[in-house]
Amino acid sequence: MAARRQYEELARQLSAIGAVKRGLGRVLPHECPAGSAAVLTLLDRHGEMRMSRLAELLAIDMSVTSRHVAHVADRGWIDRSPDPADKRSRILRLTPAGQDMLAELSERYMNALVHYLADWSDDEVDQLNTLLARLRTSFGDCRPVPPEPPPLVEQTTRTPA
Numbered sequence: 001m002a003a004r005r006q007y008e009e010l011a012r013q014l015s016a017i018g019a020v021k022r023g024l025g026r027v028l029p030h031e032c033p034a035g036s037a038a039v040l041t042l043l044d045r046h047g048e049m050r051m052s053r054l055a056e057l058l059a060i061d062m063s064v065t066s067r068h069v070a071h072v073a074d075r076g077w078i079d080r081s082p083d084p085a086d087k088r089s090r091i092l093r094l095t096p097a098g099q100d101m102l103a104e105l106s107e108r109y110m111n112a113l114v115h116y117l118a119d120w121s122d123d124e125v126d127q128l129n130t131l132l133a134r135l136r137t138s139f140g141d142c143r144p145v146p147p148e149p150p151p152l153v154e155q156t157t158r159t160p161a
Helices: 004-025 035-047 053-059 062-074 096-116 122-139
Strands: 079-081 085-093
Touching: 004 096, 035 053, 035 062, 035 079, 035 096, 053 062, 053 085, 062 079, 062 096, 085 096
Parallel strands: none
Antiparallel strands: 079 085
16 A cells, blocks of 8 residues: 555645646637537537436536536537437437547647647656546546435333333
8 A cells, every 4th residue: 555645745746636627628619518518528428418417427516517518508518309208308419510520629639639748758748648547446436425325223212211
């Protein structure tokens, strides 16, 4: 097991990852902010789904998910069609325009990584990929764990003396 100082340094490094994410966010086209990119990416990775499933995968509130979905739908990147099993629900699907936007996002991200990691060897990039994948696996799906119920208190029926 790693020493406490190693975990402290890891905590500092992970906190600094925000700067990396912000840097990558700057390469996104103005019309496709990070939330929209996440919607497109998840629909591409998991296929069509209901908005409730998307909110679960994004780990955000339904109202925020709804705003992201409206944004990408208004641009024609996704289609919202009635769910045959429940007409009140909608099934979200990527459109060809959404696939095109994903291809552009992928190209922009790749170009940014090539730029920022230009002095990294192939082995170093492979090592980073391996370790990041292992870190994600260790954390699982990262959804909040529900709080444990309070301990049961034993009740007595005795009357005080």
